[in-house]
Each structure stands twice: as C-alpha cells, then as structure tokens.
Amino acid sequence: MTDIKLQTVDLRVCYGRTEALKGVSLAMPDRAVTALIGPSGCGKSTFLRALNRMHDVAGGTRVSGRVLLDGQDAARLAPEELRCRVGMVFQRPNPFPMSIAENAGFGPSLFGVRGRELARIVAESLKRAALWPEVKGRLHADARSLSGGQQQRLCIARALALQPEVLLMDEPCSALDPAATEAVEELIAQLRREIAVVIVTHSMAQARRVAGQVARFQAGRLAEVGPADIVLDRCQF
Amino acid sequence: MKAILSALAVTVTGLLAGLLGLLVRKGAAFVTVDFLLGLPARAGQSGGILPVLVSTGLLVGGALLLALPLGAGTALYLQEYARPGRLVEGLRALTEALAGVPSIIFGLFGFSLFVIRLGWGWSLASGSATLALMLLPTVIRTTEEALAAVPRELREGAAALGATRWEAIRRVVLKSAASGVLTGAVLALGRALGETAAVLLTAGSDLGMPTSPLSPGRTMAVHLYILATEGLSEGRAYATALVLVAAVLAVNLAANLLMARGQRP
Amino acid sequence: MQSVLQACALAAGAAVLLIAAFVVAEGRPALGAVFGPVWDPEAGAFGVLPMLAGSLAVTAGALALAVPAGIGMALFLTEVAPPALGTAVRPLLQALAGVPSVVYGFVGLTLLVPAIRRGLGGPGFSALAGALVLAVMVLPTIAAVGEDALRALPPTFREGALALGATPWQAVRRVLLPAARSGLVTAVVLGLGRALGETMAVLMVTGNVAAAPRSPLDPVRTLTGNIAMEMGYAVGQHRAALFATGALLLALVMLVNAAARRASR
Numbered sequence: 001m002t003d004i005k006l007q008t009v010d011l012r013v014c015y016g017r018t019e020a021l022k023g024v025s026l027a028m029p030d031r032a033v034t035a036l037i038g039p040s041g042c043g044k045s046t047f048l049r050a051l052n053r054m055h056d057v058a059g060g061t062r063v064s065g066r067v068l069l070d071g072q073d074a075a076r077l078a079p080e081e082l083r084c085r086v087g088m089v090f091q092r093p094n095p096f097p098m099s100i101a102e103n104a105g106f107g108p109s110l111f112g113v114r115g116r117e118l119a120r121i122v123a124e125s126l127k128r129a130a131l132w133p134e135v136k137g138r139l140h141a142d143a144r145s146l147s148g149g150q151q152q153r154l155c156i157a158r159a160l161a162l163q164p165e166v167l168l169m170d171e172p173c174s175a176l177d178p179a180a181t182e183a184v185e186e187l188i189a190q191l192r193r194e195i196a197v198v199i200v201t202h203s204m205a206q207a208r209r210v211a212g213q214v215a216r217f218q219a220g221r222l223a224e225v226g227p228a229d230i231v232l233d234r235c236q237f
Numbered sequence: 238m239k240a241i242l243s244a245l246a247v248t249v250t251g252l253l254a255g256l257l258g259l260l261v262r263k264g265a266a267f268v269t270v271d272f273l274l275g276l277p278a279r280a281g282q283s284g285g286i287l288p289v290l291v292s293t294g295l296l297v298g299g300a301l302l303l304a305l306p307l308g309a310g311t312a313l314y315l316q317e318y319a320r321p322g323r324l325v326e327g328l329r330a331l332t333e334a335l336a337g338v339p340s341i342i343f344g345l346f347g348f349s350l351f352v353i354r355l356g357w358g359w360s361l362a363s364g365s366a367t368l369a370l371m372l373l374p375t376v377i378r379t380t381e382e383a384l385a386a387v388p389r390e391l392r393e394g395a396a397a398l399g400a401t402r403w404e405a406i407r408r409v410v411l412k413s414a415a416s417g418v419l420t421g422a423v424l425a426l427g428r429a430l431g432e433t434a435a436v437l438l439t440a441g442s443d444l445g446m447p448t449s450p451l452s453p454g455r456t457m458a459v460h461l462y463i464l465a466t467e468g469l470s471e472g473r474a475y476a477t478a479l480v481l482v483a484a485v486l487a488v489n490l491a492a493n494l495l496m497a498r499g500q501r502p
Numbered sequence: 503m504q505s506v507l508q509a510c511a512l513a514a515g516a517a518v519l520l521i522a523a524f525v526v527a528e529g530r531p532a533l534g535a536v537f538g539p540v541w542d543p544e545a546g547a548f549g550v551l552p553m554l555a556g557s558l559a560v561t562a563g564a565l566a567l568a569v570p571a572g573i574g575m576a577l578f579l580t581e582v583a584p585p586a587l588g589t590a591v592r593p594l595l596q597a598l599a600g601v602p603s604v605v606y607g608f609v610g611l612t613l614l615v616p617a618i619r620r621g622l623g624g625p626g627f628s629a630l631a632g633a634l635v636l637a638v639m640v641l642p643t644i645a646a647v648g649e650d651a652l653r654a655l656p657p658t659f660r661e662g663a664l665a666l667g668a669t670p671w672q673a674v675r676r677v678l679l680p681a682a683r684s685g686l687v688t689a690v691v692l693g694l695g696r697a698l699g700e701t702m703a704v705l706m707v708t709g710n711v712a713a714a715p716r717s718p719l720d721p722v723r724t725l726t727g728n729i730a731m732e733m734g735y736a737v738g739q740h741r742a743a744l745f746a747t748g749a750l751l752l753a754l755v756m757l758v759n760a761a762a763r764r765a766s767r
Contacts (some may be wrong), residue, residue: 431602
C-alpha cells in the first residue's frame with residue numbers, strides 16, 4: 001500500500017458561468033501512475049491544471065476545494081514553489097527558442113544554479129529522460145532542431161531537472177508518432193518507480209500499458225476510479 | 238512587475254488625456270462661430286480662420302482626388318492583374334520605400350518640381366500634388382489589404398458566368414472591397430490634415446482666401462505653426478490646435494468604425 | 503484596362519526613385535561642402551555635421567525614453583491588462599499616434615520649454631526638449647509593433663516557463679523578451695526611422711543654434727529643422743546645400759529602414 005502523494009478534496013473549477021469540474025475528490029499515490037481518461041471536454045485537463053495552479057495564469061477561473069500535497073494544503077505554498085514540486089509536461093512539445101542545454105537547465109537556473117552544477121543537472125535530467133545519447137554531442141544546438149519525439153523528451157527532461165515529486169502529463173504523446181510514443185511510455189515506466197505520475201490520455205491502450213490506477217471522468221465529475229485493469233475492462237468506448 | 242507596468246500605462250494614457258484637456262481648457266473659449274467663419278486680421282492675432290479652413294479643405298481634397306485613383310489603380314494592378322514575381326515584389330518594395338520618406342523630403346521634391354520647375358509657384362496645386370505622393374503608400378496598402386480579403390470564390394463565380402477580369406473586378410470585387418478602400422481613404426485624410434513641413438514648402442503660408450488652384454494657401458497645421466512660433470495669439474493658437482486635433486481624432490474614429498463594420502459579415 | 507492600371511503602378515513605383523533623383527540632383531553642387539563642421543551660409547560654409555550631431559542627440563535621447571516605455575506598454579497590453587482594458591487602451595495609443603506633430607511641437611513650446619528653463623536652467627529650447635517631445639511621438643509606434651511581436655509568440659512559451667516555477671517577471675525576462683527579439687528590434691528601428699525624419703515638433707522646441715550640443719540643455723538644430731527653416735529664402739549654393747542635406751537624410755532613413763527589414767526576417 002503506497003502513500004498518497006497528491007490528493008484533491010471536492011475540487012471545483014468554474015470558467016465564468018460554466019462549472020467545468022464539479023467536486024472531484026481523488027487520491028493519487030506516490031511511485032505510481034494515475035491515468036485520467038474520459039471523453040473530450042469532460043474535465044480531465046481542467047483537473048490536471050488545477051493540481052499545479054495553472055488556472056491562476058489565465059484568469060477568469062474560480063477554483064474551490066483543496067489540493068493536498070503530502071497531506072499539506074497546496075494553497076499555502078507560493079505558486080512557483082508548488083510548481084517546483086509538481087512539474088508539468090504539455091500536449092505539444094514547447095521547447096523554448098534556446099539551446100538544448102538552456103532548455104533543460106531553465107528551471108534550476110531560475111534559482112541561481114550556474115556553471116558546473118547546472119551542467120551536471122542538465123546531463124542527469126537528459127539521462128533520466130533517455131535523451132542523453134542522442135544529444136550529448138550538440139547540447140548547444142537549437143532545441144527546435146530536434147524531432148517531435150525528441151523535443152517532448154527534452155520537455156520531460158526540463159521538468160525533471162527540478163526534481164519534482166509529481167509529474168503531470170497532459171496527453172504527452174498525442175502529437176508524437178508511434179516510435180516516439182513508445183519511447184515516452186518507457187520513460188514513464190521508469191519514472192513511476194521514483195515519483196508520482198498523473199497522465200491525461202485519450203488512448204485506453206496507453207492507459208492499460210502505463211497506469212496502475214485509472215480515474216474515469218464524465219461531464220466534470222469523477223465517474224469511476226480503481227485499478228487499471230478493472231476500470232478499463234468495464235469501459236465501453 | 239504588474240505595478241510598474243500599470244503605472245506606466247496610466248502615465249501614457251494620462252498624457253493623451255492631459256493633452257486634450259489642455260487644448261480644451263485653453264482653446265475652447267476661442268472656438269466660436271466667429272472664429273470658424275470669420276476672416277483673420279492683423280496676421281492672425283485676431284479674427285477668425287475661415288480662409289485657413291477653406292485652404293485646408295481644398296488642399297486635402299485635391300490631394301485625395303489625386304491619390305485615390307492612382308493608389309487604388311496601383312493596388313488593383315498589384316493584386317488582380319500582375320503575376321507574382323520580381324516585378325511585383327519590386328514595385329511593392331518601391332511603394333513601401335515611399336512610406337519611409339520623411340515629410341520634409343517630400344517638401345523639397347514638391348518645391349523643386351511643382352513650385353519651381355513646373356512654375357506653379359507656392360500654390361494649392363503644388364501642395365495637393367505633393368501631399369498626394371505622401372498619401373499614396375497608405376492608400377495602396379489599405380486597398381491591397383481590402384482586395385486581398387475578398388474571397389477567391391467570388392472572382393471565380395463571376396468568371397464562370399462569363400465576365401472578363403475587369404468586369405468581375407468592377408461589379409463584384411470592388412463592391413466587396415469598398416469599405417476597406419473607404420477606410421484607407423479616411424486614414425489618408427487624417428494623415429493629410431496633420432501634415433505641415435511639406436505643405437509649408439509647397440503651398441506657402443499666405444493668409445488670404447484662395448481663389449484658384451494656383452493661389453497660395455495656409456492650412457490649419459501651418460497656421461498653428463506660425464501662430465505658435467511668432468507668438469501672435471496664444472488663445473487662437475490653442476483654438477486652432479483644438480480644431481485640428483478634433484478633426485484628426487474624428488477622422489480616425491470614423492476610420493476605426495468603418496474597419497469594425499467592414500469586419501462584420 | 504490592364505494597361506491603365508499598370509501605368510498607375512509604374513508611376514507609383516517610380517515616385518520614390520524620382521524623389522531621390524531630384525533631391526540628389528539639386529544637391530549635387532553642394533554635396534562635398536555638406537560634410538564640413540560649420541554651418542554659416544553667409545560665409546559660404548555649408549557643413550551640416552553640427553546638425554547631424556543635433557539629429558543624433560535628439561533621436562538617441564528620444565529612443566532612450568521611448569524604447570523602455572514602448573516595450574513596457576506592449577508588455578502591459580500582453581501580460582497585465584485584461585482584454586477589456588486592452589481594447590480601451592489600444593485606441594488611445596492610436597489616437598496619440600494620430601495627433602499631428604505640429605500640435606506636439608506647440609504644446610512643447612508653450613509648456614515644456616518654459617518648464618525646462620525654470621527647472622533645469624538654460625534657454626529651455628534644448629536637445630532635451632526635442633528628445634522628450636519626440637519620445638512621446640515615437641512611443642505608440644514602438645508599443646504597437648512590440649505588442650504584435652509579443653502576441654505572435656506561442657502561448658505555450660509562457661505556460662511552459664510558469665510550469666517550471668518561473669515568476670511572471672522571470673517568464674517575461676528569460677523567455678518572452680528573448681523570443682520576441684527580432685520583432686522588438688524591428689519596432690525600435692522603425693521608431694528610429696520616424697524620429698530621424700520628424701521635422702515640425704523638433705523644430706519648435708530645440709532652438710535655433712547650428713552647433714553641436716555639449717549638454718542636453720543646449721539648443722540644437724536637426725537636419726530636418728535646418729531644411730525647414732531656411733528653405734523659404736535660400737538661393738544658389740545655399741539652396742543646393744539644403745537639398746544635399748535632404749539627400750543625406752534620405753540616405754540615413756533608407757539605411758535604417760533597410761536594417762529594420764533585415765531585423766524582422
């Protein structure tokens with residue numbers, strides 16, 4: 001029985017007058033993968049973004065309920081602090097227009113890490129993201145010269161450089177080809193031994209391959225949650 | 238960061254408000270019917286600005302009369318007739334270069350060509366011709382944008398019904414693009430009203446009522462300049478400035494409204 | 503019909519070439535003399551270097567103020583202001599841009615110059631006054647082009663930076679501004695071109711001393727002001743020198759605009 005790393009209690013999110021998330025309470029265990037599935041527009045991404053307070057960025061959103069990290073109310077932390085502990089990878093790879101090394105080291109560099117220490121962290125993160133062998137000779141090349149799959153792994157490395165305790169992934173493979181998808185899924189299998197991963201996915205097959213726990217969303221509510229096999233066998237779509 | 242940027246925004250918008258407020262406070266009292274319709278006296282120290290308003294209207298009207306056909310014709314050629322290639326790129330680059338020429342250079346050119354060589358002297362004709370050249374890039378650019386916004390299907394539909402290219406343009410495309418072209422004309426009008434340097438060098442600064450295209454004339458902008466730098470009447474200078482700014486803002490507002498209306502389907 | 507339109511286009515394209523040709527031709531007799539250090543027409547000295555210094559001083563001062571303020575306004579519109587406020591502020595910036603330069607000169611003359619004289623000393627007519635007035639005029643251009651450059655960035659840059667624990671200011675400084683660099687440079691260079699070409703406003707507040715400034719409080723004369731002031735009565739070699747000044751100015755502005763086009767690629 002693993003510990004609960006991240007938990008929401010009656011989480012609600014409103015965009016203007018629309019209630020996109022209607023009171024979701026979900027526990028996400030440590031050193032495991034929780035997959036969020038459901039039809040388009042059912043609130044999975046909204047839920048994910050509430051976990052690292054990305055809604056604060058856009059404005060016009062009201063969030064109520066609680067998010068608990070290691071049992072502590074996440075609202076007590078500054079957003080920047082929270083995001084160091086809860087990292088995020090987006091749907092489309094979004095490397096900054098800088099070099100590979102600068103991308104990977106961006107997070108730590110915000111906190112003043114420089115020089116050899118930064119280079120060490122960059123190398124470690126790229127290794128953890130299984131990208132090191134492919135880029136170690138050209139760390140100063142522009143990140144946009146990488147293929148789509150490589151860019152996404154770079155974004156994962158970039159998030160890992162902050163040593164997050166939780167990694168949120170919003171359909172990370174939807175813009176990738178099958179080979180790149182496989183590489184990212186292998187990565188997730190590695191990561192789940194160390195941290196908590198919460199992944200939104202449209203693909204049931206993917207959920208079956210990577211997830212330990214599956215949470216099915218429907219129209220803004222949590223319809224069902226349980227071990228992957230059981231929940232997925234029950235799904236009809 | 239938010240605080241600094243917000244303070245900046247408040248300062249900048251305050252500048253505009255302050256400017257307008259100043260003009261109103263110091264000039265509104267002088268903007269009377271007598272001022273607008275009366276003749277100037279003592280070189281503008283007293284009296285009104287009727288000849289100035291008339292000269293401005295004639296000068297700007299003449300400039301638009303020249304710039305609109307020439308500019309619209311150029312835009313039509315570039316958008317509808319010319320095959321994309323080096324010639325078109327080159328012509329476009331040249332008309333854009335025209336947009337970057339400082340107004341005083343237009344003044345020099347207009348002085349050299351119209352005033353001296355063609356013998357028109359300092360006159361509304363010289364001023365209009367020079368101003369027309371300055372307005373050309375604006376008219377060309379907005380007309381081209383308006384034409385480009387007309388969907389291809391409309392042209393194809395007309396052609397499929399047997400129309401020649403010109404018939405299709407005249408009867409279908411231009412109707413669609415009309416509001417965009419009009420917007421361009423209004424924007425050009427706004428620019429023309431405020432132009433001073435080039436007009437000073439080509440239309441002169443005579444305060445009399447113009448009687449023919451070859452009469453010299455003084456526009457509002459030039460009048461303001463002279464009143465201000467020669468210290469003739471601060472109140473009337475503010476009044477002239479107020480009328481000028483009001484005219485320009487009204488014209489730009491009209492252009493914005495036209496643009497917004499043109500975008501509604 | 504096509505040939506009529508083609509003629510329009512060729513005429514429009516030829517305009518800028520014709521202007522350049524005229525100005526250079528009229529200025530040729532004095533092209534050499536223009537590069538001297540002293541401007542004294544009565545003594546036959548037609549060196550415009552002091553005016554070049556004046557133009558550069560006023561322009562540099564204006565940009566030193568307008569670039570941070572303009573980019574700050576662009577950041578305000580993209581990062582801080584809710585959309586409704588943005589829609590209100592943007593037309594105000596446009597209005598600020600539409601006010602004729604002679605009005606800015608006028609307000610500078612009646613308010614700014616005396617204020618400088620009282621507060622900082624000197625005659626008030628100064629490079630500083632010119633720089634301040636010019637800064638207000640160039641700011642809307644920099645803000646508008648800068649805003650376009652920032653808005654063209656994919657929103658995931660900001661999201662990505664924030665998701666990595668950056669504060670909003672860090673996201674702007676470390677990711678957004680560097681990413682928008684080419685567009686921002688274009689904005690600055692466009693502002694530079696406008697500032698160099700500006701005549702009236704600067705003429706009215708910088709005084710009339712054809713000597714290079716040694717402090718911001720010194721009066722100066724710019725290249726444009728030089729032409730505007732003396733064109734009315736210059737003859738012979740004097741007039742040729744003014745045309746040569748124009749040619750120099752045109753070359754400068756064309757260079758700056760070409761640099762802007764290169765930077766935006």
